[in-house]
Amino acid sequence: MIYIGSDHAGFALKEEVKKFLSDKGLEFEDLGADSEESVDYPDLGYKVAKKVAETDERGILICGSGIGMSIVANKVKDIRAALCADERFAELSRKHNDANVLVLAGRLTEVNKALQIVDVWLNTEYEGKDDAGCRHNRRLEKIEKYESD
Numbered sequence: 517m518i519y520i521g522s523d524h525a526g527f528a529l530k531e532e533v534k535k536f537l538s539d540k541g542l543e544f545e546d547l548g549a550d551s552e553e554s555v556d557y558p559d560l561g562y563k564v565a566k567k568v569a570e571t572d573e574r575g576i577l578i579c580g581s582g583i584g585m586s587i588v589a590n591k592v593k594d595i596r597a598a599l600c601a602d603e604r605f606a607e608l609s610r611k612h613n614d615a616n617v618l619v620l621a622g623r624l625t626e627v628n629k630a631l632q633i634v635d636v637w638l639n640t641e642y643e644g645k646d647d648a649g650c651r652h653n654r655r656l657e658k659i660e661k662y663e664s665d
Contacts, residue, residue, distance in 0.1 A: 526578030526622030561588035582621035610640035
């Protein structure tokens with residue numbers, strides 16, 4: 517399951533991402549916004565991030581610049597949201613950081629580029645998945661510790 521959300525500035529791109537996910541046969545749940553009418557990104561970003569944290573699934577968030585959604589999502593414990601501007605960022609966010617929320621900039625990312633980013637992000641595995649001694653696991657453990665301080 518992929519939880520997806522946007523504010524008004526990310527709505528149009530979110531609709532394109534939903535078509536892409538549907539065409540790939542991937543299950544998703546749209547948690548809003550429902551139109552281009554102005555809404556507050558923190559409400560929707562928090563909603564998606566909480567759902568991802570509770571279910572151990574993944575999420576995609578989209579706002580105008582991607583910055584606001586990144587900030588709010590990363591306030592939720594166990595969320596590692598990554599704003600990705602290209603496929604390499606998407607790949608590294610998964611391989612090295614086990615990012616569980618992808619953030620896109622709706623006003624700054626062309627649709628085709630965004631869909632390529634989503635594809636890479638969804639199809640890249642975390643390098644530390646089966647390696648307890650992996651340097652990436654050590655770093656993520658430090659982040660988890662900081663969350664509880």
